[in-house]
Amino acid sequence: MEIHSPMAGIVLRFSVAVGEEVASGQEVAVLESMKMEVPVTAEAGGRVEALSCEPGAFVQEGDALVVLA
Amino acid sequence: MSSRDEIAARRAAIEAGGAEKYHRQAHERGKLFVRRRLALLLDEGSFVEDGLFANDLAGDLPADGVITGLGRIDGRPCAVMANDSTVKAGSWGSRTVEKILRIQEQAERLEIPLFYLVDSAGARITDQIEMFPGRRGAGRIFYNQVQLSGRIPQICILFGPSAAGGAYIPAFTDVTVMVEGNASMYLGSPRMAEMVIGEKVSLEEMGGARMHATVSGLGDALLASEEEAIAWARRYFALMPQNFRGAPSAAVPAAPPAADLDAIIPENQNQPFDMHLLIGALLDEGSFLEVKELFAPEMIVGLGRLEGQVVGIVANQPKAKGGVLFVDSSDKAARFIWLCDAYNIPLVFLADVPGFMIGTKVERQGIIRHGAKLITAVSEATVPKYCVVVRKAYGAGLYAMAGPAFSPEATIALPTAQIAVMGPEAAVNAVHYNHIQELRPEERPAFVAQERRRYQEDIDIRRLASELIVDQIVQPAELREELVRRLSATPSRHAAAPPKRHGVPPV
Numbered sequence: 001m002e003i004h005s006p007m008a009g010i011v012l013r014f015s016v017a018v019g020e021e022v023a024s025g026q027e028v029a030v031l032e033s034m035k036m037e038v039p040v041t042a043e044a045g046g047r048v049e050a051l052s053c054e055p056g057a058f059v060q061e062g063d064a065l066v067v068l069a
Numbered sequence: 070m071s072s073r074d075e076i077a078a079r080r081a082a083i084e085a086g087g088a089e090k091y092h093r094q095a096h097e098r099g100k101l102f103v104r105r106r107l108a109l110l111l112d113e114g115s116f117v118e119d120g121l122f123a124n125d126l127a128g129d130l131p132a133d134g135v136i137t138g139l140g141r142i143d144g145r146p147c148a149v150m151a152n153d154s155t156v157k158a159g160s161w162g163s164r165t166v167e168k169i170l171r172i173q174e175q176a177e178r179l180e181i182p183l184f185y186l187v188d189s190a191g192a193r194i195t196d197q198i199e200m201f202p203g204r205r206g207a208g209r210i211f212y213n214q215v216q217l218s219g220r221i222p223q224i225c226i227l228f229g230p231s232a233a234g235g236a237y238i239p240a241f242t243d244v245t246v247m248v249e250g251n252a253s254m255y256l257g258s259p260r261m262a263e264m265v266i267g268e269k270v271s272l273e274e275m276g277g278a279r280m281h282a283t284v285s286g287l288g289d290a291l292l293a294s295e296e297e298a299i300a301w302a303r304r305y306f307a308l309m310p311q312n313f314r315g316a317p318s319a320a321v322p323a324a325p326p327a328a329d330l331d332a333i334i335p336e337n338q339n340q341p342f343d344m345h346l347l348i349g350a351l352l353d354e355g356s357f358l359e360v361k362e363l364f365a366p367e368m369i370v371g372l373g374r375l376e377g378q379v380v381g382i383v384a385n386q387p388k389a390k391g392g393v394l395f396v397d398s399s400d401k402a403a404r405f406i407w408l409c410d411a412y413n414i415p416l417v418f419l420a421d422v423p424g425f426m427i428g429t430k431v432e433r434q435g436i437i438r439h440g441a442k443l444i445t446a447v448s449e450a451t452v453p454k455y456c457v458v459v460r461k462a463y464g465a466g467l468y469a470m471a472g473p474a475f476s477p478e479a480t481i482a483l484p485t486a487q488i489a490v491m492g493p494e495a496a497v498n499a500v501h502y503n504h505i506q507e508l509r510p511e512e513r514p515a516f517v518a519q520e521r522r523r524y525q526e527d528i529d530i531r532r533l534a535s536e537l538i539v540d541q542i543v544q545p546a547e548l549r550e551e552l553v554r555r556l557s558a559t560p561s562r563h564a565a566a567p568p569k570r571h572g573v574p575p576v
Contacts, residue, residue, distance in 0.1 A: 006389075006390055007390050007391075007393065007395075007426065008426075008428050008430065032339075033390075033391055033393070034391055034393045034423040034424060034426065034427070035338070035339055035423055035492050035494055035495060036339055036341065036387065036391025036392065036393065036423050037339050037340060037341055037391070038341070038390060038391045039341060039388070060430070061430060
């Protein structure tokens with residue numbers, strides 16, 4: 001399952017690491033967009049399989065940020 | 070059997086609705102019989118019904134599949150129409166339509182709210198000449214809804230399908246409450262979609278209640294059961310007046326639970342926080358009824374009470390998408406502002422907004438015309454409006470949140486609030502871009518920091534108050550009391566429309 005970016009912006013940081021278990025509703029990343037910090041949360045739980053980019057990268061709305069197994 | 074007994078027997082049969090197997094099927098889906106729904110909605114013993122014997126001679130179409138009449142809720146008169154899905158799946162024949170038209174006309178004459186309890190498969194195609202195209206055909210239902218809009222509250226509870234043309238009934242009401250798993254709205258069924266455009270999709274995915282509550286914006290509330298949906302509608306009704314001539318009734322004031330607002334609202338403009346916490350600390354305890362909670366959550370709208378008086382809250386939510394305004398958030402707020410303005414409900418705007426979203430995606434979606442629609446609604450609203458700048462109102466976000474140019478009764482700022490075309494970081498970049506490029510890289514940070522400080526001073530809230538741009542600066546803990554006093558000082562507002570037929574609003 002992929003967790004998508006809710007809006008366009010820059011990935012400020014990931015709050016989880018590959019291999020980590022995340023719960024539904026847990027923050028997985030923080031974007032910066034329109035000068036605001038935008039937390040991104042998991043809609044369902046799972047184990048982090050991959051992070052889709054490096055912090056600092058630009059992402060568009062709907063881009064995958066975190067892949068859960 | 071004497072004719073008296075025959076009538077009594079027919080009446081009992083009609084009141085029992087359709088065949089037993091349809092009752093059983095409905096029960097298995099968690100659906101209540103239509104008369105049970107009415108009993109839950111209305112005060113006990115208050116319901117009077119017309120057209121019970123509609124289409125009786127057909128034999129198998131009790132009440133022609135719709136129940137209409139008058140009743141009371143908390144003692145207040147209202148009108149209802151309610152589909153009976155045990156009768157030909159709640160489909161519409163000519164008398165069904167006529168009964169709906171008559172209850173609409175009666176609600177209009179009496180100027181009382183009208184409930185639509187919808188659970189219908191749509192038109193009976195076999196009866197189409199009698200019920201579809203004519204002057205008193207189904208189209209007239211929608212025509213009437215448009216005429217009634219803004220005169221009396223129109224409230225829809227959607228228990229099952231509202232298909233094809235029938236899907237417009239919920240769309241034209243002020244508010245639509247949906248029961249998850251059973252409610253649906255769609256123009257063409259999944260079977261039709263597969264035949265016509267080759268799309269394989271489930272009903273739930275295409276037109277289910279959750280989809281409408283989260284994506285299309287047609288659902289104003291999503292509830293797990295029929296009982297909860299009816300309870301939600303009753304709460305909403307209590308916050309509405311009988312018609313446009315009056316304001317909603319006051320309730321016994323209830324103090325909000327104690328909260329440390331200084332801890333809730335971060336000073337750092339870029340940090341998210343949960344605006345619900347501020348709303349909860351401002352309004353009477355337990356009074357907030359959020360509308361479209363699951364749709365465009367970056368904007369919060371809902372009805373609540375301040376010292377017993379009903380107000381409409383329009384608030385940015387920094388926790389979702391940074392509180393930035395999008396196409397859907399503009400849509401959501403515009404419709405809510407029109408609702409409050411129609412029914413004499415003062416509006417409290419809680420601004421914490423970085424502005425409208427930028428970029429190709431939103432420009433192609435028409436963010437400018439949707440933003441213009443929101444600003445139109447703000448401009449047109451003649452109920453008392455209060456603009457509270459919580460932390461910031463940047464750019465056209467200030468206009469969308471009823472800033473000083475939009476005739477609020479007052480613009481109130483918290484001590485850390487900022488009002489500007491844009492935030493300091495973006496502004497320094499915009500104004501000094503060329504100069505920054507000319508500087509050696511090691512000189513840049515100091516220059517940028519100095520210019521940001523200068524900019525901060527320029528938009529300082531004391532300066533804005535000194536220039537009479539904001540009318541008052543209050544501490545977060547004083548905000549509720551400030552709003553309560555201001556509301557009681559401005560109970561009504563003179564609203565003369567400028568002479569014209571109507572504007573040409575952007576949509």
